[in-house]
Amino acid sequence: MNKLKHIALLTLIVLTFNGCSVYNFTGTGKIDAKTFQVNYFQNASELIEPGIELKFTRALQDLIQNQTNLSLTNSGGDLVYEGEITDYRISPMTATADQRASQNRLTIRINVRFTNKKKEADDFEKPFTFFFDYSGDQQLVGSQLTTALDEIFERITQDIFNESLAKW
Incomplete structure (x- = not known):
């Protein structure tokens, strides 16, 4: 009887740790990939705000590095993110x-x-959008632009992460 308890306990421990290998704290599940690359996102929008393409590219790289154990590479990555700001x-x-905007929205x-x-079944091409509302009597420059x-x-990169790795 004592031997049966030990076998049951050992089986429970093995199943527990085996189950943990499928999921991790970020919700990414089991990933066969070891590396990822984020290609430079060109700004193809009609209204150009200088520097946002580099800021976005780095934000996506940072999020993936912080939430996974994947290594960032410049080429030949197992996972590749590319696209453009449209x-x-x-x-x-x-x-x-008096016909003035009391609130504006940056989209x-x-x-x-x-x-x-x-x-390859995980591949996709998809647009991601988010916005920031601000007072109509403020200009979207300096710290206000940085905050926006x-x-x-933050929202778009998390949505991309969830779509590509977390499967939420």
Whole structure:
């Protein structure tokens, strides 16, 4: 009887640790890939804000490095992220009585092509969009622009991560 308890306990421990190998804390599941690359995202929008393409490319690289154990490479990555910024738009959202915008919205859309060289069924091409609302009496420059880009890129990069690796 004692031997049966030991076998049951050992089986439970083995199954527990075996089950843990499938998932990790980021929710990425089991990934066969070892490396990833993020190609430079060109700014192809009609309205150009200088430097946002590099800021976005780095934000995506940083997020993947921080949430996985994949190694960043410049070429030949198992996972490849590429695409372009297709829309950078500022739109009035609400107006005052004297026909001025009381609130504006910055919207950024990024088209992403994801290639998984280890599992082609995971490949996709898809646009990701997010926005930032700000007061109509403020200019979108300096720290206000930095805050807007940080918030938008944080959401878009997390959405890309979830679509490509977390499968949420």
